[in-house]
Amino acid sequence: MDGPADTPLQSAPFDEAHSVDEVDPATRYFNRELSWLEFNRRVLAEARNPDYPLLERLRFLSISGSNLDEFMMIRVAGLEGQARRGITKTSIDGKTPLQQLAAIREVVLELEAGQQAALADLRPRLAAQGIRIADEARIAASQIKWLREWFADHLLPVLTPQAIDPAHPFPFVANLGIGVIFHLTRKSDGEGLVEMVLIPAGVPRFVRLPGEDEATWVAVESLVCRFATLLFPGFDIVGDGVFRVIRDSDIEIEEEAEDLVRYFRTAIQRRRRGRVVLLELDQQCDAEAEALLREQLAADGAMVIKTDGMLGLRGLDQVVEEDRPDLKFAAFSPRYPERILEHDGDCFAAIREKDIIIQHPYESFEVVVDFLRQAARDPAVVSIKQTLYRAGNQSPVINALIAAAENGKSVTAVVELKARFDEEQNLKWAAELERAGVQVIYGFTEWKTHAKVSMVVRREDDGIRTYCHFGTGNYHPVTANIYTDLSYFTADPKLARDAGKLFNFVTGYVEPRKTEALAISPIDMRETLYEAIDKEIANAQAGRPSGIWAKLNAITEKGVIDRLYAASQAGVEIELVVRGICCLKPGVPGLSENIHVKSIIGRFLEHSRIWAFANGYGLPSTRAKVWISSADAMSRNLNRRVEAMVPLRNRTVHSQVLDQVLLANLLDTERSWTLDASGDYTRVASRGDEGFNLHHYFMRNPSLSGRGGAGIGSVPKLSLRRGGG
Known part of the structure; x- marks a missing residue:
């Protein structure tokens, strides 16, 4: 999908008569925020890519929605904070925060409309393949009875209607929270009432109707609207409106924070109550309800988007998990490096023979885990040092470090608490590691430790040898199946000494005066x-x-x-x-x-x-x-x-x-x-x-360094002189 002809990224051509330093910043650079939005436009374009299976296209639509949510939570929230404080510092292209926000709003509206158009295009295509993302108004009569029973048994018990009047303050709506606001009249006396129903965080976004031949998915907020009479017996439903809220979710680090663990535990709680930056409303929202939502949630200048489609498109990832391999990319199994198999799975022997570089996800992340598992059980291993930026919810890397500590190894883990949106998970990992006897370090207060390094010190016949892993991606088993990253294994003494200096820098603030390679x-x-x-x-x-x-x-x-x-x-x-x-x-x-x-x-x-x-x-x-x-x-x-x-x-x-x-x-x-x-x-x-x-x-094609001495699967040589390989 090409960018629009009048994209905000455009500027006048460079004037060769002037030096680079004299050129206007808008001519010299693209705006950071607008460039990111152009990236998400390319992601969204993949939802319309006819080369992809339908559920993969839906996945890209979900990713586009999730990306835009995070952009609003962090980047837009940050700019709005600067604008409120009167900060006029300009971006690389010379725009003030207010100027950037004006341009951003225009593009965000375009993207939101594009997302809804992509969903409207995908819905009939998926329906033709037996997967319906149902419009609440078009559910078959035969299915309504089942949905009503499901609503009464599973959803009704966890819903809490909240009246909004002088005796009941406006309810708090959490970040990414979805709710329905109702305009009611009591049948007995005709008195009007406004009620809000928030969808609990633990409730799945969609409900799948039973059936193997056809999969029908219904958004839970549409069920709240359809079966509102079960929630409000004795009332007439005058109008309703579905809404969604995005809040400022960044965590600002206070340099004087004495206890980072305690600080982040409280900061995570504060983030959930951050200022509203975006209010999304469905197009049919009741006028009185909409006025109240705008007054209560968008009074500080939050962006408001009204849509004729579905709110919270990130939730479509639940539908993507439908068991339809025919509508997804063909299954792919990562290769395990042949060179390590030739050494009977001994990572250290293979690395000692020659450096190895693994490209994930084409080569398995299991080799990284096996490197640490082997270190954990190897009696010759003296110590392990490891950085952890993101490790995931179920982390075999964490388990290997715990096993190593329990086996008497000296284990040091640098856990980065400032990894955005993983702070809470990293706090949990840090506690588990400490309980197992791992020395946990949190690094610098003002800097994030983002380097991906693992260091294993081993006692061998000819002395102490250090094996290192350097990565371009996180020690995260899930993203390693999706992200293309490099894992470099080496026993090079220079790199080992430099890795030691890097860890000393983080753990003891000992700045390396000189490195040999890194x-x-x-x-x-x-x-x-x-x-x-x-x-x-x-x-x-x-x-x-x-x-x-x-x-x-x-x-x-x-x-x-x-x-x-x-x-x-x-x-x-x-x-x-x-x-x-x-x-x-x-x-x-x-x-x-x-x-x-x-x-x-x-x-x-x-x-x-x-x-x-x-x-x-x-x-x-x-x-x-x-x-x-x-x-x-x-x-x-x-x-x-x-x-x-x-x-x-x-x-x-x-x-x-x-x-x-x-x-x-x-x-x-x-x-x-x-x-x-x-x-x-x-x-x-x-x-x-x-x-x-x-x-x-x-x-x-196998990797060059991991394919082993047999040279299995010769790798076609690529050349700039031709368009294929």
């Missing part, structure tokens, strides 16, 4: 990137080969963007794969005509971060400098987080990441969108048989 933010990662870009500029100016390839989730950091602009002006060819937010403007004459940006949206969520620098040789090359990282090119990653950037020096690992992973991303034509200087994203048109789908490529 770049660590906020210490020297920015400088390392700057130096690498500057070297490409120098090579281009000296007439030597130059080039930069990068794969990121986001690029917003002004300093990195400006250096890439300078590189483009020097003649460096730059290829960027940026899935989400991109504040850099590609293809602007005199500024960035040598920079090309694409975004890949598909079956898997692209999440790995990779940098490659030509280093005086044409890309791709064995002489190129290649790094993987836990960090995006964002100010928060470079300034306010502890991150790691790891150089790849092993020849096979280097080739896998540069000649396989990065090159496949650049060659993809079937899941790619290209960004132009005006801010429009255009879906790349596949060229018939010449089209290339990177997800299909990796699902079919």
Whole structure:
């Protein structure tokens, strides 16, 4: 789906007569928030993608809804907070908070309308395949009796009607809460009354009617409206209205907080009662009820959206779980690295022989878990150190660390309490780990520890050896099946010593004066990137080969963007794969005509971060400098987080990441969108048989470093000179 012709991202072309620093920010950069909304527009476009099975299209619609909810809870709430406090600090493109909010509101309304249109398109298509997302008014008469009984038995006992009058203050509506407000009259005396019914958080969003031949799903709020007479006997229903609330859900860290655990426990409670930033209403909402909702929930200037469709589209993920494999992507089983199997499952023996890099989800996350499980039971292992940013609800990684501590190992876990929306879960994991004897560290008050590092120290015949795992993604078994990430295993002594320094930095605030290989933010990662870009500029100016390839989730950091602009002006060819937010403007004459940006949206969520620098040789090359990282090119990653950037020096690992992973991303034509200087994203048109789908490529081909000595499944060599692989 192309961006609209008058997208707010547009700006005037760059004037070559001026230096870069003199150019108006709006001409030089895209707005961060509007760029994110463009990303969600691409996600929503996948709900209309005819290449996808219907339930996968519904999944993308649900993801789009969930993404937009989080954007409102965090980004819009933050801007509104700045506006209320009179803050006029401008964004990278020169917009004040109020100016950004005005532009955001316009695009959010477009996206909401697009989401409802996508649902309206999917409903009849799903119904034709035996899956009905029922409109409450169109439920068959034969089904109403069953629904009435279900409502009386399962829903009615947990619903609490709340009168709204001077004796009853307006009820509190939780974040993401859905409710129905009723305008009633008492039959006995004709007196009017307003009542509110909130849907309890533990109630499923949809009810599935019994039946194997056809699946009918009904939203619970529609049942509350249909069977309101059971709730209000003796009253006439004059009107009703379904509504939904989104609140400010960010947690601001107070640097003077003495006890982070206690602080976050109370902050989580405060978040649930944050200021309302969005009120959603159904189009048929009773006028009197709507006026009351606006007065009580939107008086502070919260955005109000009225929709003729369904509220809370994130809840459609429940329908997606319908057992219809014919309407989903074909089942895919991740491979287990052949190299480790050749060593009878001994991770340490395989890593000791040669570095290994695993690309999830194509290679199984189980190898990461097995690495820790083996460490937990291995009598030769002395200690384990582990960072934990997000680990999920059911975490085999946590269980392995607990087992290691119970087996007498020295185990240290750095648990990040500031992982947004995972704070509560991480508090629970921290308590469980401490009970098992794990030394739990919470890191810095003002910085998040976002680096993904595991370190196992083992006593061997020739002395102490340290095995490390560096990841671009979280130690989370569920997202590892969806996100494309890299897991790098090595016994390189230099990287081991640097990993030790990183842990000492987090646990004891001992800042490493010098590292041998790793770049660590906020210490020297920015400088390392700057130096690498500057070297490409120098090579281009000296007439030597130059080039930069990068794969990121986001690029917003002004300093990195400006250096890439300078590189483009020097003649460096730059290829960027940026899935989400991109504040850099590609293809602007005199500024960035040598920079090309694409975004890949598909079956898997692209999440790995990779940098490659030509280093005086044409890309791709064995002489190129290649790094993987836990960090995006964002100010928060470079300034306010502890991150790691790891150089790849092993020849096979280097080739896998540069000649396989990065090159496949650049060659993809079937899941790619290209960004132009005006801010429009255009879906790349596949060229018939010449089209290339990177997800299909990796699902079919083993990794270079993990395929073992037998070389099973030879990997087709990719080349920039052709459109497929």
